[in-house]
Amino acid sequence: MENDFGDDDTASRPSPAEARQALSELAADRATLAARVITPWWYHPALGGIVALIVGTQALPFPASALTLPVALFALPTLVVVYRRRYGVWISQPTGPRSRRVFRALMVVLLLAFAAALAVRFTGVAYHWALLPAVAGFVAAVVLGPWYDDLVRRELGATQQEAR
Template identity: 60%
Template sequence: MENDFREDGSPSGTPGLSPAQARAALEGLDADGATLAERAVTPWWYHLTFGTIVAVIICTQALPSPASLITLPVALFALPVLVLVYRRRYGLWFSQPAGPRSKRIYQVMLTTILLCFGAMLVVRFTEIEYTWVLVPASVGFVAAVVLGPLYDRAFRRELAGTER
């Protein structure tokens, strides 16, 4: 029977890398991450637009039924359009946080926005005055506009390997 492993334990079909070659490959990956982090700068308008879309989605619940039925789908459709515009303009998109800090900021932002949607439903289905929907709409807008750039900075640092 033939053995598919070399004496050093590596499979015979793959070339063995020396420690120097492995270090050079890893350094190349770090350089690629730093280059990608330079390209991953989100424009000023992105988080402002995202915050506005979140606020509009929340505010639609205070609108009368026909206006709400028109405005809500338009606002929901604007979310993927925002992503598509960003992807086409900048040629990249990241769907996951790059490390622990960006993940925490992302989770806080997502949780805050989801709580705002929950508050919107409370206003919608209770006897609370509809003007109170402005509170969760404002909080959702601020969460997107403030936490979005914080997430971007943490993401770029982690992607570049300057923060782990």
């Protein structure tokens, strides 16, 4: 069999100087991206409000909850679209081990808040108790969200040796 790259594979490889230059350009691009991923002050309170509304709809009687929940669920992707259009970038996944841990913690708190609100809805507990998980969801988004964003920026801007 013949090699598709020809006999001399070294001709297509970059020199050590070219490789170092490419790596330094990648590091500069990572730093530029990290600088652009800045969440505005209003983002996490808005996200917290949407989360609280989604969770809190469980405290509303049937017709109101059936109307409020779709509005709240529509607000979530709207927030993402507004952010993406305004800042031109969106990071949808954790970028390293530290941001992954905070992201998982945030997801666990939000899932527990929603589960608690559902438990209130389907048990004999008074509906006003669903407001506690709604507040917990709001606080989690407002406190853990900026922490997560900070870690994402640090991990994006870190060089490979710093990340190790």
